[in-house]
Amino acid sequence: MVTSQSPLNSPLYDIEKTVLERYQEGAKVQQPTLCCPTDYDGKYLEILPQEIIEKDYGCGDPTRYVSEGETVLDLGSGTGKNCYILAQKVGAKGQVIGVDFNDEMLKIARQYQPEIANKLGYNNTQFVKGKIQDLTLNLEQVQTWLSAHPIQSIEQLSQFESECDRLRKNSPLIADNSIDLVISNCVLNLVHPQDKEQLFKELYRVLRRGGRAVISDIVCDEDPTPEILNDPDLWSGCIAGAFREENFLKMFENVGFYGIEILKREETPWQVIDGIEFRSMTVRAYKGKEGPCLERKQSIIYQGPWKQVQDDDGHIFCRGERMAVCDKTYQILTRPESPYQTDIIPVPPYQEIPLEEATEFSCQNKAIRHPKETKGSDYKLTETNQAMDCCSPGECC
Ligand SMILES: C[S@@+](CC[C@H](N)C(=O)[O-])C[C@H]1O[C@@H](n2cnc3c(N)ncnc32)[C@H](O)[C@@H]1O
Incomplete structure (x- = not known):
């Protein structure tokens, strides 16, 4: 099946570079065109710095569905708004990990860590650098290795690839079965079509059995046209890479999730382009239906x-x-x-x-x-309602 998410339909520009550059800019200066109106519970915003409140590029509120004490992973954490809301909800016994591949975003998120920890009285949040479609590879470790071993030949390239495999195996950024809840707010659509299936497999891998994913993202009611797909601004603007809504749910199903459910689907589209409606949707899905019967x-x-x-x-x-x-x-x-x-x-x-x-x-x-x-076949008890203490005296049926 060739859909807008099919690798066969990939645009010719460098999607990852386009996305990275747009959100590096979005970290420096607030981008109103990237903001989709979102209703967070105001009491969790009180301790957040204005910069984090303003540089919000989410489209829903997946933080509503977390419990105290949980370990939560936020995919594409940006300036850390969702992470810092979660930090308050999971409490001192919980843990929050934000992943982003963008140094500018990570810098802002990390900059406010001491201030927020001070207000909360505990620090349960960390921000790590990685691609959400490969949560095994710690990109900070990769950068350190690359500075000591610049690549100028094919041999060096193959050494680099071996080093990445070693890092993935020996010190994975996020370990298998280690997370109670994975959330993401308006990020999955930005990933290259050829990496989207791997992205859902990664989501599944890191969750513990019984864990769940709650993802807010932009979905569309029809496949984006070739004109939309070929517009880099519409890709980085969370439009061209949007999932067709029924396919979004199938992506979870295909990698083994169960109990997949639409928690919220905005009635009013965020944008309409060439008659195609793009809106925010929040979906929850559970891991753990495999095993003996x-x-x-x-x-x-x-x-x-x-x-x-x-x-x-x-x-x-x-x-x-x-x-x-x-x-x-x-x-x-x-x-x-x-x-x-x-x-x-x-x-x-x-x-x-x-x-x-x-x-x-x-x-x-x-x-x-x-x-x-x-x-049990030997069960032969006879018990009439007189023997049961179901009615008050004088009231019996
Ligand atoms: C639309 S913003 C959402 C940020 C944040 N979730 C929020 O609600 O404000 C997308 C974020 O995901 C990051 N991002 C995009 N693609 C990514 C990828 N493949 N791996 C890791 N981070 C990615 C961007 O750098 C940016 O910070």
Whole structure:
């Protein structure tokens, strides 16, 4: 499928250079054309310096969806506005890491670190240099190596490539499975089309099992025209690289996320060009649906209102039916922070089966569990409502 995000449709100019230069300028002087109106909770802005408040190039507010104590990674952190909001929300026990490839932005974000830490009474924030599509490579380490080993020959180029591989392996910028929440605010669209799939794989790699991504970005309702794609200003202005809205969700699905959900879709477009609407959208997606399927006699009942629903593994849950699920799906559907939790009634077995005794569960798309399996075949209890203490004296039915 050739879409605007397909490498076959890449514009001929150097996208990365165009983006870097535009946001180097955006770090020096506020660029009103890059600002998309965004509603942050004002109380978290009180301690932020005016420069950070003004040099805001986000398009949504992914910081709303974080919990205390979490480790959060912000992709394309700019001057650090989202990071410093998160720093307050996760508290002293949490941690915030901002990644950007732009020295000018990193300089501003880092400059205010002592002042903000002083106001908060703790420092839980750091800013690192890297490309968000390759979160293994620490670009500050690369720069140090390059200053000592300038490249002038093919041999030196190959030495450089080996050094990058060594750095990726021995000291990755962001380790596998190390992050509770990845956020990003208006950055993913700026990445080169040929790197976008890798970008989503990186997002997935760094998250721990059960972790999630909350991404605000610009999406469009139709593919941008060749004229839009070939305009470098529209690329760096978060327009030409915008995801078509349904493809944005599919990018998460393709790399293994589940529970993908639109949290916010602005009704009014931010810009309309040649009849194509560009607007802000915030999406949440979870990691951790892989692993063995074990039988522990668990079931769930889907409450409705839809007649039936399907999850990201293809299981179908019929409204009101006691559906048999494996332990992994049961946990995904019923744990307190699950995106499905409010629609699902858990039906655990009367006799818990220890994990080490659980046998393989044969996952089917649609399997109904007999109540006897929940209760056990020997279950023969008779209990009438007289024996139950459900009514006050004199009120009984
Ligand atoms: C539109 S601004 C958003 C900044 C910030 N998230 C905010 O809400 O103000 C995009 C930022 O992402 C950075 N950026 C763009 N492409 C990047 C990439 N491939 N890797 C790392 N940073 C990138 C830019 O330097 C810039 O700081």
